Amino acid sequence: MSRIPATERRAALAHAALAVISRDGLAAATTRAIVAEAGMPLASFHYAVASRDELLRDVVELVVAEEGVAALAPLLAKAGSIREAAKLALSGYLEFVRRDPGHEQAMFELTQYALRTPGLSDLPAEQYARYHALATELLDAATAQLHPDWSVPMPDLARLLVSFTDGLTLAxxxxxxxxxxxxxxxxxxxxxxxxxxxxxxx
Amino acid sequence: MSRIPATERRAALAHAALAVISRDGLAAATTRAIVAEAGMPLASFHYAVASRDELLRDVVELVVAEEGVAALAPLLAKAGSIREAAKLALSGYLEFVRRDPGHEQAMFELTQYALRTPGLSDLPAEQYARYHALATELLDAATAQLHPDWSVPMPDLARLLVSFTDGLTLAxxxxxxxxxxxxxxxxxxxxxxxxxxxxxxx
DNA sequence: GTCTATAATGAGATAGAC
DNA sequence: GTCTATCTCATTATAGAC
Structure with a gap:
C-alpha cells in the first residue's frame, strides 16, 4: 500500500466511506470502518484528510459529481408521449433505488447530517442544485424528442420532479x-x- | 424529582429526546443530553427505559400519534376550489416547517435511523401509514367541502400528496x-x- | 425507589518508530 | 512517507450507596 499519493488516498477513502454508509448507515461509518473498507491502516486516514467531517464533505461532493440521471435518458427513447416518458423515467429511477436502497438512504443521511454540521451546512444546497440541474437535463431530453409546449417554466417543473422522486423514494x-x-x-x-x-x- | 411513575418518566424522556433531536440532531441525542433536557439524573434513563434505541422507538411512536395535519384543515374553509385548497394546505404546511425546521429534520433523521436499526426497522412503515391516513383525512375534508369527483382512488392521491410534501420539505x-x-x-x-x-x- | 460514582467500550485523533 | 501503538475523551450502561 506504499507510494500512493495523498489525493488518491483521499478519493479512495471517500469511495470507501460511501460504500460503508450505503451498506451500514452513517452512524456506522467510523474512521475504523472506512479504512477497513479501503484496506488501509487507520493512520492513513488522518494522513490523507484532516477530520471525519472533512471526508464526509468529499463524499457529498463525490456523489454530487456523479452522472446520476444519465442512465435514465435512454429509457425515454421508447416513449411516444410525455406521460409515457415520465412513467418510464420514474419507473427506471425506482428500479435503481430498489437495486441498491442503501445508496439512496446514504444520500438522505448525508444531507441531514450536513444540515446539522457547521462546516458542512452549505453542501445540501449544492447537492439539490445539482439534482435540479439533472432533472432539467432529463426534461430537456424529453422535450428534444417529443417537442411539447410546456405551460410552466422548466426549472419549476424540474424542482417538482425532484421533489416527487425524493418523496417517492422515502415512502x-x-x-x-x-x-x-x-x-x-x-x-x-x-x-x-x-x-x-x-x-x-x- | 421523586415519586414519578416510570411510565411518566418514559414519556417525559421521549418528549425530551424529541426536543433534543429537533434542536441539535439525532447524533447529539445522547442519553446525557436527553436526561439534561428532561431535568433528570442520568441513572433515571436506564431506570425508565432499557436502552437508547428503545427510547427512540417511543419517540417515533410519539410523533406518529401526534395530530399533525389537523391544523391544516381549517385553512381549507377559505378555499373555493380544489386548486386553492391544495395551495392553502401546502403553504400552511410549509409555513409549519419554516417555523420549526428542526422538527421536520428530526422526522427524517429518525426514519433513516430506524430503517438501519434492527429493532426499529418496522417503525417507518407505521410512520408512513399514519402519514397516508392523515393525508386521506385532509383530502376527505376537502371533498366534503367542495364535492368534486376524483378521477383516481383517494389512497393513491393521498400517497402522492405525502410524497410531494416530503420532497418539498427536503428541497x-x-x-x-x-x-x-x-x-x-x-x-x-x-x-x-x-x-x-x-x-x-x- | 432514586441517584452517585464508576465500569466498559469504542470513538477520533496523534506521537513517534520505521 | 507510512503505519504501529497509544492517548484522550465521550459514550452507554450498571453496581451499589442512600
Missing amino acids: WLADRDDAAAARSIDLAAVAIAGFAREKVRA | WLADRDDAAAARSIDLAAVAIAGFAREKVRA
Missing part, C-alpha cells in the same frame, strides 16, 4: 410497497404530462 | 429557497386539481 424505503409506488408513478406521470401541450404525432 | 431544508418552494406548491396544486372534476358553484 418506498419506509414501506417497500411496490404496487403503491407504481400507482404513485402513474399519477405523477399524468400530472407532469398535464403541464405539456403535446403536438400531434405524424 | 426547502436544503436550499431554503422560499420563492422556489412557493412555485413548486403552485404547480403541485394545479396537478392535484387536475385529478378532480369539480362541480360548478352556485
Whole structure:
C-alpha cells in the first residue's frame, strides 16, 4: 500500500466511506470502518484528510459529481408521449433505488447530517442544485424528442420532479410497497404530462 | 424529582429526546443530553427505559400519534376550489416547517435511523401509514367541502400528496429557497386539481 | 425507589518508530 | 512517507450507596 499519493488516498477513502454508509448507515461509518473498507491502516486516514467531517464533505461532493440521471435518458427513447416518458423515467429511477436502497438512504443521511454540521451546512444546497440541474437535463431530453409546449417554466417543473422522486423514494424505503409506488408513478406521470401541450404525432 | 411513575418518566424522556433531536440532531441525542433536557439524573434513563434505541422507538411512536395535519384543515374553509385548497394546505404546511425546521429534520433523521436499526426497522412503515391516513383525512375534508369527483382512488392521491410534501420539505431544508418552494406548491396544486372534476358553484 | 460514582467500550485523533 | 501503538475523551450502561 506504499507510494500512493495523498489525493488518491483521499478519493479512495471517500469511495470507501460511501460504500460503508450505503451498506451500514452513517452512524456506522467510523474512521475504523472506512479504512477497513479501503484496506488501509487507520493512520492513513488522518494522513490523507484532516477530520471525519472533512471526508464526509468529499463524499457529498463525490456523489454530487456523479452522472446520476444519465442512465435514465435512454429509457425515454421508447416513449411516444410525455406521460409515457415520465412513467418510464420514474419507473427506471425506482428500479435503481430498489437495486441498491442503501445508496439512496446514504444520500438522505448525508444531507441531514450536513444540515446539522457547521462546516458542512452549505453542501445540501449544492447537492439539490445539482439534482435540479439533472432533472432539467432529463426534461430537456424529453422535450428534444417529443417537442411539447410546456405551460410552466422548466426549472419549476424540474424542482417538482425532484421533489416527487425524493418523496417517492422515502415512502418506498419506509414501506417497500411496490404496487403503491407504481400507482404513485402513474399519477405523477399524468400530472407532469398535464403541464405539456403535446403536438400531434405524424 | 421523586415519586414519578416510570411510565411518566418514559414519556417525559421521549418528549425530551424529541426536543433534543429537533434542536441539535439525532447524533447529539445522547442519553446525557436527553436526561439534561428532561431535568433528570442520568441513572433515571436506564431506570425508565432499557436502552437508547428503545427510547427512540417511543419517540417515533410519539410523533406518529401526534395530530399533525389537523391544523391544516381549517385553512381549507377559505378555499373555493380544489386548486386553492391544495395551495392553502401546502403553504400552511410549509409555513409549519419554516417555523420549526428542526422538527421536520428530526422526522427524517429518525426514519433513516430506524430503517438501519434492527429493532426499529418496522417503525417507518407505521410512520408512513399514519402519514397516508392523515393525508386521506385532509383530502376527505376537502371533498366534503367542495364535492368534486376524483378521477383516481383517494389512497393513491393521498400517497402522492405525502410524497410531494416530503420532497418539498427536503428541497426547502436544503436550499431554503422560499420563492422556489412557493412555485413548486403552485404547480403541485394545479396537478392535484387536475385529478378532480369539480362541480360548478352556485 | 432514586441517584452517585464508576465500569466498559469504542470513538477520533496523534506521537513517534520505521 | 507510512503505519504501529497509544492517548484522550465521550459514550452507554450498571453496581451499589442512600
